[in-house]
Amino acid sequence: MPSIIPPIPDVHPDEPAVLGVALNEVFVPILQKQFPEIVDFYLPPEGCSYRLAVVTMKKQYAGHAKRVMMGVWSFLRQFMYTKFVIVCDDDVNARDWNDVIWAITTRMDPARDTVLVDNTPIDYLDFASPVSGLGSKMGLDATNKWPGETQREWGRPIVKDPEVTARIDAIWDELAIFK
Secondary structure (H helix, E strand, C coil): CCCCCCCCCCCCCHHHHHHHHHHHHHHHHHHHHCCCCEEEEEEEECCCCCCCCEEEEEECCHHHHHHHHHHHHHCCCHHHHHCCEEEECCCCCCCCHHHHHHHHHHHHCCCEEEEEEEECCCCCCCCCCEEEEEEEEEEEEEEECCCECCCCCCCCCCCCCHHHHHHHHHHHHHCCCCC
16 A cells, blocks of 8 residues: 655745745735735745735725735635735835835834734644644734824835936945945
């Protein structure tokens, strides 16, 4: 009788993570039918396929990112096992960790912009959960804040002047700043 060895969750990129990367392109149009504000949806291989999702969106009102988080967790059955959803504005590249980390560190206040959902279905293969098949989820709202989400005047990213950038690039080696 042949032996069948099932795939074992491993460090990335494991088999499901590779499949998740391929499925990214399938999920985007499906999600956009229900949530047209979604620009991109990414299951990074480091997130073991479906355990972490990065979503970029065209935000239209205060609280909109939270609506998208809840929508991702509830829209397709397989996303009920997604533990972390990071929502960013559409000026962030969901597939570039430098952009995503920048948005998290410059657009989030941990207490205000973190959503925790307790006692919710989780993959039974996720051994980090306290109970088999039941755990928690975390949503991170890394979007620009609208009135009603903050009392402060909201900053804007500084945009480099292309002329100044070209001048610095031309003399960078001569400056020998990082040699």
